[in-house]
Amino acid sequence: xxxxxxxYKSFSGKTVLSGIDFEIGDGEIFGLLGPSGAGKxxxxxxxxxxxxxDKGLVTVFDKDISSLSGEDKKSIGIMMDQFxxxxxxxxxxxxxxxxxxxxxxxxxxxSTLQQxxxxxxxxxxxxxxxxxxxxxxxxxxxxxHSPKLIFLxxxxxxxxxxxxxxxxxxxxxxxxxGCTIFLTTHNMEEAYKLCDRVxxxxxxxxxxxxxxxxxxRKYNHQKTIKMHLSSGEDVVIxxxxxxxxxxxxxxxxxxxxxxxxxxxxLETVFLELTxxxxxxxxxxxxx
Amino acid sequence: MxxxxxxxxxxxxxTLKNKTVLIQFILFPVMTLIMENAIKIDGMPELFFTxxxxxxxxxxxxxxxxxxxxxxxxEKNTLRVLTMANVKPWQYLIGVGFYVWFICMLGAGVMAxxxxxxxxxxxxxxxxxxxxxxxxxxxxxxxxxxxxMTATSIVMPVMLIFAFSPMLAMFNENIEKVARFAYTQQxxxxxxxxxxxxxxIDNICILAINAMLMMALFFIAFRKKGLE
Numbered sequence: 217x218x219x220x221x222x223x224y225k226s227f228s229g230k231t232v233l234s235g236i237d238f239e240i241g242d243g244e245i246f247g248l249l250g251p252s253g254a255g256k257x258x259x260x261x262x263x264x265x266x267x268x269x270d271k272g273l274v275t276v277f278d279k280d281i282s283s284l285s286g287e288d289k290k291s292i293g294i295m296m297d298q299f300x301x302x303x304x305x306x307x308x309x310x311x312x313x314x315x316x317x318x319x320x321x322x323x324x325x326x327s328t329l330q331q332x333x334x335x336x337x338x339x340x341x342x343x344x345x346x347x348x349x350x351x352x353x354x355x356x357x358x359x360x361h362s363p364k365l366i367f368l369x370x371x372x373x374x375x376x377x378x379x380x381x382x383x384x385x386x387x388x389x390x391x392x393x394g395c396t397i398f399l400t401t402h403n404m405e406e407a408y409k410l411c412d413r414v415x416x417x418x419x420x421x422x423x424x425x426x427x428x429x430x431x432x433r434k435y436n437h438q439k440t441i442k443m444h445l446s447s448g449e450d451v452v453i454x455x456x457x458x459x460x461x462x463x464x465x466x467x468x469x470x471x472x473x474x475x476x477x478x479x480x481x482l483e484t485v486f487l488e489l490t491x492x493x494x495x496x497x498x499x500x501x502x503x
Numbered sequence: 504m505x506x507x508x509x510x511x512x513x514x515x516x517x518t519l520k521n522k523t524v525l526i527q528f529i530l531f532p533v534m535t536l537i538m539e540n541a542i543k544i545d546g547m548p549e550l551f552f553t554x555x556x557x558x559x560x561x562x563x564x565x566x567x568x569x570x571x572x573x574x575x576x577x578e579k580n581t582l583r584v585l586t587m588a589n590v591k592p593w594q595y596l597i598g599v600g601f602y603v604w605f606i607c608m609l610g611a612g613v614m615a616x617x618x619x620x621x622x623x624x625x626x627x628x629x630x631x632x633x634x635x636x637x638x639x640x641x642x643x644x645x646x647x648x649x650x651x652m653t654a655t656s657i658v659m660p661v662m663l664i665f666a667f668s669p670m671l672a673m674f675n676e677n678i679e680k681v682a683r684f685a686y687t688q689q690x691x692x693x694x695x696x697x698x699x700x701x702x703x704i705d706n707i708c709i710l711a712i713n714a715m716l717m718m719a720l721f722f723i724a725f726r727k728k729g730l731e
Contacts, residue, residue, distance in 0.1 A: 264587060289589040300584035302513070304520040309513075316509045317588045341520070357584075 223272030247411035293363035348379030404482035510598025561633035562666030573645025574654035686713035
């Protein structure tokens, strides 16, 4: 669906993307993780044809990005970090504008609003919606014309956990319908939950790429099992066959309160590879 | 063309809820009706307020509304959403431009109610040409500005010059010498005569230079900034 080969991009002599390489298959959710300023939005803008690049090759739908037709572009849905809704228009009117542009029947609007949980807010003007509702309205606009390829630039940034879960549910439903989804985020839990594959982007370079579980397993250097016992004691034992008897004894005693294996999450892998944190950097960057 | 019509439809819906833009469109037509009917002074030229406010309407309403609409869409990111939905920049600009021109022509229609029937086509033709030049000027500012605040800070002095210089020129000869190079002053002169026969070659030349200048500035702004 998308192929990106050795892509470079600079702004005023400053390299923001360097040697970007990845492929995304049909029906896959691909996550691009990185802190603020890593180059995520720049890459999305390149992949959607909004921005030219200095070197490399980008193909979407097996066509060079610069030769996408109007119809190809209509098969792409894009939600950028700002939601881009018409604030004075109602939710229905907002979607009607795009239903007309995409040439889809307007009776699809009600079912789309229902799908994103905005059925009762159809007549409300967008300015009166909460941030979470605006995000869902923006998603409704993206999904309404059933695009084959969807780009979501930090779709849950700044949203409450409940809205985040609702949006995750919608994204997974779209994957089931066969959409290919390119998602940027700095939330590693979101990436782990939603993405088939992720790429970790730092200062314009992809430092690691693969299935989240595989990446976490690959960087599991400690290989230990941590247990918290009912006595209050914390026990750390090697993750190996020789420890099985000891764990079994704790289990049969009923003395284990919690038990965890030590494989890292995407956040710790990113920290190990770059010395930076995904979300803390985000906070520092915005302060 | 279909996309331009969709933009026009969207703008019509939006205007009814956008008091800032709505007031630009109805202020001068309403003021003209009130002043023409309320104030009668001996020796005052015929249709004094209609002619004066018409020129002010040309210099103010299309300029501020087009700049405001485009810069707001840029600021709120809706313009990017439209272009990503495969709406071409020219389709968007035609949609917005035609919408503003159409609404202003409705306003001009209201202002023309005090005119003699035989003068109305001439008046509307002059207003149509004036609106077109002002729309180009507004589009320059809208395209050039990143957000509404920048657009407002540029529009204000430009609008004051174009909208008020014809009025100030009535009271001061020095101002008239400068103001004559503005398209609004030329439209004021043309309207004072209210006939095709009264249009002089220098009126046409100055108007053509103004129109070409606006067009050139628009293309420069568009090439430099696009609709980003």
